Amino acid sequence: MSQTDKTTRATTIYQKVRADIIHGAYAPGAKLRIDGIAAKYDVGSNAVREALSRLSSERLVERHEQRGYTVPPVALDDWRVLARTRCFLEGHVLAESMRRRDDLWEEAIVVAFHRLSRVSRAARETAREEWEDAHRNFHRALIANCGSPWLIDFCDILADHAARYISFSNAFRKAPRDGLAEHEALMKTVLNGTPGEASDCLTRHYTHTLEVIEDLFERDELAGGGPSAGLAELTGSIAGLVRKD
Amino acid sequence: MSQTDKTTRATTIYQKVRADIIHGAYAPGAKLRIDGIAAKYDVGSNAVREALSRLSSERLVERHEQRGYTVPPVALDDWRVLARTRCFLEGHVLAESMRRRDDLWEEAIVVAFHRLSRVSRAARETAREEWEDAHRNFHRALIANCGSPWLIDFCDILADHAARYISFSNAFRKAPRDGLAEHEALMKTVLNGTPGEASDCLTRHYTHTLEVIEDLFERDELAGGGPSAGLAELTGSIAGLVRKD
């Protein structure tokens, strides 16, 4: 392990596997062999076991008693539920955040947006991870003032899962949208508009993402995929792995 | 281990420790020593490690890197946030469940209430666990139709934490309220009323619990506790264990 310091092995593996899953490094439905991951990262199987165990609580991996762990499947219906749940929850949490408006919160939003805009201008390929962090931080800043760590946590979990779907979709699109203008509009509504307006704005933002990925699913299912494997193929490959439990 | 079958050791320990924490068997802030638990349940330390690891994802135990695990503290402010978050989330989820009303869902509610009423009549001491299960199932049945496994999951997590506070509060009250009448009224509103009415009814139900436990906190803090240790004392004992991280 490169980082010898504060973090434990299990935590390091946890972060790496988590990032891998969110970024689509493993196919949906794929089996996560403990020994395999242990060998890949050169650690004992215990660390891997603990990492997967933690991930399963966030549903980023599926746990099958005495049969190991798998990457969660990907399906159009699941995506719709996820996206709508996100609209509902984060919309309300944002509105609540605005009702409790204070200076620190507003300033943190402005800073988060500034950072996002800086990264957006950077080269896309070299700064993908940075952009994702900045983007995540911006959305987190919006809802940070809602007064309930629980709801913030729940939004975070949903965001992780949405990020996985977005990663898969990015593999099939030449130019993932940057959306800086959308984020700027969102920020302005949050700072100057009513809670209802901002909530609607956020919902539109997420609904847009929902539809883009819906289209990808439907096109793949209709056309059966082009030169590269499509989302439909990914979900198809799951069917073969799914057990009759 | 008595049950040799389907469940793994780690899962068994997970369930036991989880129940212990929810039922207040461990003091808030107490350290959960791995070897201690391993010895208590006669398993290896790995199983305990994995159990605690899973529990920490639900925030039922706190994880301190390389310093082990502790039972989460208990505080009036935390309780208020928890209870209000619950009102908000479960209220909306219930309303959504009603908007998607269907026969199976209604029937499941009726059955769940019937079971709850049966257990309510049984002796309180002998059937405490049964009552808790029936109560939990009743509330779960109400929201089961909301269409989002995510939200159901989130409500479940909040319910676990609320159950812990309620366990502590029960230790200081002669007769915990049964609330069968309240639950019957709730069911009738859900089945015959509007989503808004039902959501309000549920909120009142939870707000009542909120206030009862608020009172316990405040009385203890003012009076300094009587013959038995009060909630304030519990929270006080935490202060001594909290580290300066």
Added chain:
DNA sequence: GTCCAGAAGAATCTGCATTTTTTGATGATG
């Protein structure tokens, strides 16, 4: 095609080794 050994593969468990944190004693300093 279905069923049943038996082998192979994989997850789980155990006990011990290693590393880190905590504790407690000792002595220096203001």
Added chain:
DNA sequence: CATCATCAAAAAATGCAGATTCTTCTGGAC
């Protein structure tokens, strides 16, 4: 005398390798 720093011993968490148990795969009989 009180406070602080240092350091060794003890306690506890983390990590590892092999033993054990369960699942999955394979080949053959019916």
